[in-house]
Amino acid sequence: MSDLQTLKLLRTLLPLFFAISAGSASWALEKASSTxxxxxxxxxxxxxxxxxxxxxxxxxxxxxxxxxxxxxxxxxxxxxxxxxxxxxxxxxxxxxxxxxxxxxxxxxxxxxxxxxxxxxxxxxxxxxxxxxxxxxxxxxxxxxxxxxxxxxxxxxxxxxxxxxxxxxxxxxxxxxxxxxxxxxxxxxxxxxxxxxxxxxxxxxxxxxxxxxxxxxxxxxxxxxxxxxxxxxxxxxxxxxxxxxxxxxxxxxxxxxxxxxxxxxxxxxxxxxxxxxxxxxxxxxxxxxxxxxxxxxxxxxxxxxxxxxxxxxxxxxxxxxxxxxxxxxxxxxxxxxxxxxxxxxxxxxxxxxxxxxxxxxxxxxxxxxxxxxxxxxxxxxESRGNKYFYKDRTWKLYNDGRFFNCEKDPFEKKPLNVTELEADAEASYSDLSKLISNSDEIKEE
Structure with missing residues (x-):
């Protein structure tokens, strides 16, 4: 095939190629939007x-x-x-x-x-x-x-x-x-x-x-x-x-x-x-x-x-x-x-x-x-650097107060953290680590 014939063929096929490509792109976009x-x-x-x-x-x-x-x-x-x-x-x-x-x-x-x-x-x-x-x-x-x-x-x-x-x-x-x-x-x-x-x-x-x-x-x-x-x-x-x-x-x-x-x-x-x-x-x-x-x-x-x-x-x-x-x-x-x-x-x-x-x-x-x-x-959190971490039951504030929110939803009486039962002690330990990490991030 001569160079001239090749050029004519490209002129014929390129518009068709771009039309197909555009249609495919449009279809892909429509499919993405539908999801x-x-x-x-x-x-x-x-x-x-x-x-x-x-x-x-x-x-x-x-x-x-x-x-x-x-x-x-x-x-x-x-x-x-x-x-x-x-x-x-x-x-x-x-x-x-x-x-x-x-x-x-x-x-x-x-x-x-x-x-x-x-x-x-x-x-x-x-x-x-x-x-x-x-x-x-x-x-x-x-x-x-x-x-x-x-x-x-x-x-x-x-x-x-x-x-x-x-x-x-x-x-x-x-x-x-x-x-x-x-x-x-x-x-x-x-x-x-x-x-x-x-x-x-x-x-x-x-x-x-x-x-x-x-x-x-x-x-x-x-x-x-x-x-x-x-x-x-x-x-x-x-x-x-x-x-x-x-x-x-x-x-x-x-x-x-x-x-x-x-x-x-x-x-x-x-x-x-x-x-x-x-x-x-x-x-x-x-x-x-x-x-x-x-x-x-x-x-x-x-x-x-x-x-x-x-x-x-x-x-x-x-x-x-x-x-x-x-x-x-x-x-x-x-x-x-x-x-x-x-x-x-x-x-x-x-x-x-x-x-x-x-x-x-x-x-x-x-x-x-x-x-x-x-x-x-x-x-x-609230203004004045007051915040808490909690799971479904236990809540620990960054000032150290610890509550059982199921038994004390109005948080009237903080628990004595030196006298916790096993489940409370486990949550207290986990939440304390989060408080410590937050304080470290704040200092950075």
Whole structure:
């Protein structure tokens, strides 16, 4: 064959080769996408496990969450931080605050912005959105902050800038949303996510519903935020009922779009129930409060938000995935908030950054195949370098206090560590090593 004939043959075959290659690449991408489920992550605000009926609470109405649990997995040992901001930074980073630079209140480490779970999923082909609470900056100063951390779409109330509920003050994709007078914030956040899901229902998508409910109203503005139609702020019971209704709206939308079989829903909360909640204010801007006490397995439980006890850190966790989770399972695996990032990454078949050091361990296989999570302990912390490690029964604080949380859930009486029985002594030894290792890391 002459050189001229060879060139003519190549001109004929090359377009066909590239067409076949492009088609193969497109097919491979489509096949990869089909194995990546959509993820809806719901984080309620200030809701302890005693609030949910499926956990044994009887003071509130939570039928949609109870249904999610009965058709999914209800986890008994999930641990958050005792207050909102450190819970959120831990979720996003997969690292405990003490191992993540101890971010200042209302901030996020700039050197970690490219390594959030949203960034990781976005690089894996997911469309990402968040609605509701942000709390990682003053929005007016950093309107692109959610986008910088990996959320392509956002609808977030201005934290300490305005109302989150009635006549809400909302930044939508970095711009102040107009026409919110007479509107109810939680309705708008869910509307935003439903619209996002509808536009991206071919998937994969990650929708993060970071709820305003059931936190009470902002209290440090020049003028108190507006009352609702009741002529006062909603009480905790009303907010708890509304929380469940808003979640029900989101689930119904997924049903109507026939997305449930390809959508993992995870529900948890950022910390325990508050001790009190605002109801009214007077002409001087002074607030009145209600005490929040909930019935749980026949006992009246005061809110534990802010405490490192189980009532401040042991939170509900529900996983629901139609056709993939059999339902009715109650799981005793140990999970804490550093575990969510690696779990999202494994579920999404997403690569983790090579330079990302995690505190968390994925519990994805518990969801996908029923394989137990290998964790033997969990950890949580509060400001002032106070933290603990615990297993299902025993808890050791870094100040040396040691408790049996099954017998002493309110941690009234620390155990004498010189008089421990064999099982307690074994746990004390294991947890002490973790405390020592954490202190060494902190000193480095």
């Amino acid at each position: 990546q489920p959509n993820i809806v992550f719901i984080l309620a605000d200030d809701v302890g496990r005693e609030v949910l009926g499926c956990y044994g609470g009887t003071s509130y109405q939570t039928p949609h969450l109870d249904k999610l649990a009965s058709d999914g997995i209800r986890f008994e040992h999930c641990y958050s931080m005792p207050v909102c901001h450190p819970s959120r930074t831990t979720l996003l980073s997969g690292r405990y605050p003490r191992n993540n630079g101890n971010p200042a209140w209302g901030s996020y480490p700039e050197n970690m912005e490219s390594k959030t779970f949203a960034q990781i999923l976005k690089r894996a082909g997911y469309k990402t959105a968040i609605a509701g609470k942000w709390q990682l900056c003053m929005m007016d100063n950093k309107r692109d902050h959610a986008a910088r951390l990996g959320f392509e779409q956002s609808s977030l109330f201005g934290w300490h800038e305005g109302a989150r509920y009635h006549d809400p003050f909302i930044y939508q994709n970095g711009e102040l949303l107009e026409g919110t007078e007479g509107k109810y914030g939680p309705d708008l956040y869910v509307d935003f996510l439903i619209d996002f899901i509808e536009k991206n229902q071919q998937g994969p998508f990650f929708a993060y519903y970071s709820m305003a409910l059931c936190h009470d109203v902002t209290d440090d503005l020049k003028e108190p935020v507006p009352y609702g139609p009741r002529g006062r702020y909603d009480n905790f019971a009303e907010m708890a009922d509304q929380m469940d209704e808003e979640i029900g709206r989101l689930i119904t939308a997924l049903d109507l779009m026939n997305l449930r079989e390809n959508t993992l829903i995870l529900f948890t909360t950022d910390n325990g129930t508050p001790k009190k909640s605002k109801l009214t204010y007077d002409e001087n801007g002074k607030f009145t409060y209600e005490n929040v006490v909930s019935e749980f397995h026949g006992k009246m439980i005061p809110g534990g938000k802010g405490d490192l006890t189980d009532w401040g850190t042991r939170v509900p966790l529900i996983a629901n995935w139609t056709g993939h989770i059999e339902g009715g399972e109650v799981c005793d695996d140990l999970i804490d908030f550093s575990d969510f990032l690696p779990t999202f990454a494994e579920i999404a078949s997403a690569d983790l950054p090579e330079d990302l050091t995690l505190d968390g361990q994925s519990f994805a296989k518990r969801i996908t195949s029923g394989t137990a999570n290998p964790r033997q302990w969990v950890s949580a």
